[in-house]
Amino acid sequence: MTTPRHPDEILAAWLDEGPVRLPDATRRAIVVALPTTTQRRHAWSAPWRFPTMSTIPKLAIGAVAIIALVLGGVLLLGPGRDGAGGPQATPTPAPTPIPSPLPTGEGAVPLAAGTYMTGDPFPFRISMTVPAGLSGNVGGPYAAWISHDSDPNQNGIGFTLGQSLFADPCHFDGSPLSPQPGPSVDALATALASLPGITATTPTDVVVDGRHGKELTLTAPASSAGCSLAPGDVFRVWQLPLGATLDLIPGASDQIRILDVDGQRLVIDSISNPGQTAQQTAEVQAILDSINIDPAPAASGSPAPS
Amino acid sequence: MRTRLVERAMRGDDVAFTELIDLDGDRCYAIAYRILRDAERAQDAVQQAFLLAWRELPRLRDPERFGPWLHRLLVNACHEELRRQRRWSTRIRALPVDGPSEPDTTVSVDDRDALDRAFARLTPEQRSVFVLHHHAGLALAEIADVVGVPVGTVKSRLHYATRTLRAAIVADGQIDREARPA
Numbered sequence: 001m002t003t004p005r006h007p008d009e010i011l012a013a014w015l016d017e018g019p020v021r022l023p024d025a026t027r028r029a030i031v032v033a034l035p036t037t038t039q040r041r042h043a044w045s046a047p048w049r050f051p052t053m054s055t056i057p058k059l060a061i062g063a064v065a066i067i068a069l070v071l072g073g074v075l076l077l078g079p080g081r082d083g084a085g086g087p088q089a090t091p092t093p094a095p096t097p098i099p100s101p102l103p104t105g106e107g108a109v110p111l112a113a114g115t116y117m118t119g120d121p122f123p124f125r126i127s128m129t130v131p132a133g134l135s136g137n138v139g140g141p142y143a144a145w146i147s148h149d150s151d152p153n154q155n156g157i158g159f160t161l162g163q164s165l166f167a168d169p170c171h172f173d174g175s176p177l178s179p180q181p182g183p184s185v186d187a188l189a190t191a192l193a194s195l196p197g198i199t200a201t202t203p204t205d206v207v208v209d210g211r212h213g214k215e216l217t218l219t220a221p222a223s224s225a226g227c228s229l230a231p232g233d234v235f236r237v238w239q240l241p242l243g244a245t246l247d248l249i250p251g252a253s254d255q256i257r258i259l260d261v262d263g264q265r266l267v268i269d270s271i272s273n274p275g276q277t278a279q280q281t282a283e284v285q286a287i288l289d290s291i292n293i294d295p296a297p298a299a300s301g302s303p304a305p306s
Numbered sequence: 307m308r309t310r311l312v313e314r315a316m317r318g319d320d321v322a323f324t325e326l327i328d329l330d331g332d333r334c335y336a337i338a339y340r341i342l343r344d345a346e347r348a349q350d351a352v353q354q355a356f357l358l359a360w361r362e363l364p365r366l367r368d369p370e371r372f373g374p375w376l377h378r379l380l381v382n383a384c385h386e387e388l389r390r391q392r393r394w395s396t397r398i399r400a401l402p403v404d405g406p407s408e409p410d411t412t413v414s415v416d417d418r419d420a421l422d423r424a425f426a427r428l429t430p431e432q433r434s435v436f437v438l439h440h441h442a443g444l445a446l447a448e449i450a451d452v453v454g455v456p457v458g459t460v461k462s463r464l465h466y467a468t469r470t471l472r473a474a475i476v477a478d479g480q481i482d483r484e485a486r487p488a
Binding site: 007027029038039040223 | 320327334340356385418476
């Protein structure tokens, strides 16, 4: 006669059953795939290249930025701004946070909590308040990003322009959508809403910091079954002129706001991946709510999509 | 040593990354198998986690956090496998293909079946927490770090999973006693 075992002993024994060694075939499959799996070196994009800039222009841009910040501070905080020259009704104006420049270059940089503004070579000046624990960068003339760097699937926000859509994110072979949408907000919204292989909400009107536009949400299928996806098993939606891509993993959704900023098109999108925590969602929403968009530069100064 | 390997791999050294696979592969596979209860899916999840780790490694801020980060990728890969499995797979049960752990003969066939059925009813999140704690030996705070939820949530998931599995054994024993022909 055997003594009945305690349920926890049975549970532990059951849990210990099963293999403990990774099969050689699996190990080999991983190792073989490494050379053909490109490492990502910055948020959101795959083959991003940022134009090399020599030290002198960098210093010059830095100096100009500092002078601009100082002058801006003087203009904002100095006396007699209303031109009257007399004593102010409120002698101590409320401090206005001066945004720090969002770091420029390849690779997301961890950000301290604070207010940041996109700068050159990205053509739009967008400021936002970012909580601690996120990373970001101006990746080049077509994109800037803020993301949760602890999240391998890159929950976060993208500011982009120059989208070229792919024909079918589910059956991806690199073919571009033909014809590509025109330059208007409505054209891009309609084209995105019509993409096959992913679900899209009907575009609706939206206003962000006084800029009108369209909003829609793309949602990738929860499973890749039946699809032949882009490398990395992602639903690839668009590509920017220098190669950065918008990729959605299965089950991810992307809230896309397409804005008309003084006649130029700006896309602000926020990806939400399966498993995104409520805190991450709240942080992204808070950033979106804090966005301020300065007047757009002259159209001739914006980069032309290639 | 591990940190140096991670730093080299972050710079694109695939030999260093292969050494990381050798160091962590077995443990990842054991965890994945126990979450998924399916050898082939566990292999897929481990492969997916390591390839994602390789792809995203340059964005890892602190090389010393490679372990928890890899576990998070693995758990996410397992959850994805489970979601896929629930939608598309048949109810065929795969048997483990290797490993020194033969079925524990002191776990009765009935208990094993009852536990398998009860475990299958747990959510992916409950499964992960249970395996990370009881098999991988992670503390609750470590699990919270891996799965990205508060410690309280880890506790409640663990409590529910453990209670469900214990109940399965007890219920199975009662059924044995009550319903089996003498």
